[in-house]
Amino acid sequence: MSFTVSLCTPDLSNVHLPNHRPIRLLFLTSIRDTGECDRNGLVVGTGAGQRYMEGVIERTRREIQPGGKLFGYYQLVGVIVDDLPLNLKDYPVLPTSERPWLWPQELDIPTWNIPSHFRHQPKMAVAERMQLKLEFEQAVYDLFRSLEADVIVSDHYMARIEHLIDRHGLAGRVLNIHPAVTVRGHEFCFRGPTPTADAIARAQHDPATVTGATLHLVNDIIDDGPAVAYGVGTPVYPNDEPQWLRWRNYQTAKLPVFVAGMLHYRELVTR
Secondary structure, three states, rough: OOOEEOOOOOOOOOOOOOOOOEEEEEEEEEEHHOOOOOOOOOOOOOOOOOOOOHHHHHHHHHHHHOOOOOOEEEEEEEEEEEOOHOOOOOOOOOOOOOOOOOOOEEEEOOOEEEOHHHHEEEEEEEHHHHHHHHHHHHHHHHHHOOOOOOEEEEEOOOOOOOHHOOOOOOOOEEEEEEEEEEOOOOOOOOOOOOOOHHHHHOOOOOOOOOOHHHHHHHOOOOOOOOOEEEEEEEEEEOOOOOOHHHHHHHHHHHHHHHHHHHHHHHHOOOO
């Protein structure tokens, strides 16, 4: 199967962003997933040898430079990471000269740590979790406002985004990049927290299995929002190692879908 990016037309009639300046992007991510799991910013072993694992944030930073596909259309105002140090083995919660980071530190991307303390509450502590989740999203929104950002992009944040949508009115302005197809009913739809493992499991009994990526709007259900763009065509093999598939899918699908999807998103919201 060849790889193509399909552009979609979600309802963005409530979103109107200026077209006379770059759209200001703020990323929200979890290092324990983009780093400890996907190994962004590191050289990793793959079936094709040692390869550098470039992440979405790094690709965005490079594409907004002169000559890049996003140049003049977007500005990267910063990145929020939600981790606590106790959750991390190989990365710190903020860039330091002594430790690996999610991207080369000379890129000098502003980064803030807003810990998601709600994740560490027992599941039965419903009220406490809800209050801490509200406080977390309020802190994200406060930074969003102070940076005069226009859009939040979730990359492996791995939790429901609720209050930014309903309480703070950011419907249509919060997006997620998912390393698989999320379109309901698609033959190779892998929603949820384990799309790589799910694709490999499927390949055990279906040698035609492929995967891809989706840029979609965020609603209050994980991986459920309408797609802005998606692509499918990354082959999945029965004997795949997760890191091999992740690297291959970043190159084939996740990075290209993100760039093409963000260009399409701008067309939809600046008309």
